Amino acid sequence: MYTPYLETYQYHFPIESDRAWLEQALVGQEFFTASDAINAAMNCNTTADQFRISRIISRQADNQNLCWTLHDVNKPGGYVQIIAICTHPDFRGQGLTKHIGEELTRWQRTVNPWGLKHNIIAFSNSFINSPKNMYGDQWQEMGAPTVDGLTLQVEEIG
Numbered sequence: 001m002y003t004p005y006l007e008t009y010q011y012h013f014p015i016e017s018d019r020a021w022l023e024q025a026l027v028g029q030e031f032f033t034a035s036d037a038i039n040a041a042m043n044c045n046t047t048a049d050q051f052r053i054s055r056i057i058s059r060q061a062d063n064q065n066l067c068w069t070l071h072d073v074n075k076p077g078g079y080v081q082i083i084a085i086c087t088h089p090d091f092r093g094q095g096l097t098k099h100i101g102e103e104l105t106r107w108q109r110t111v112n113p114w115g116l117k118h119n120i121i122a123f124s125n126s127f128i129n130s131p132k133n134m135y136g137d138q139w140q141e142m143g144a145p146t147v148d149g150l151t152l153q154v155e156e157i158g
Helices: 016-025 034-042 096-111 129-136
Strands: 009-012 050-059 066-073 079-087 120-124 140-141 152-155
Touching: 009 096, 016 034, 016 050, 016 066, 034 050, 034 066, 066 096, 079 096
Parallel strands: 079 120
Antiparallel strands: 009 050, 050 066, 066 079, 120 152, 140 152
């Protein structure tokens, strides 16, 4: 079942029938497997204060799967941490990650499905070199690393 973000993209939680697509999308990295993506979706409890959410993002127009994302949501802390964004090889290098990220951020701000007080997104530096490359100058670096020292937080300006 697909859940729309706003006007262009939608998501669904990965299931066993997505395994072959996930294996293709995860090519070129060594951090996550298709089983990790499916298990994270099966074990997700969005009513908890903290949870990990695994999603496959696709276009609404044709249901074409584009990328897989993994996020940690921390309701008490008021932020979402992006753990992984893996674009399918057929769609890499086309700037889709930026467009998906923009729509997902607008969705988070307007729908606010988890009732977060702030629209803070923490990027894991192991996967994304610069949040400004994805989201542009409307983001400012907060300079607040997590305990593991691998996270740079950014917050939307305005």
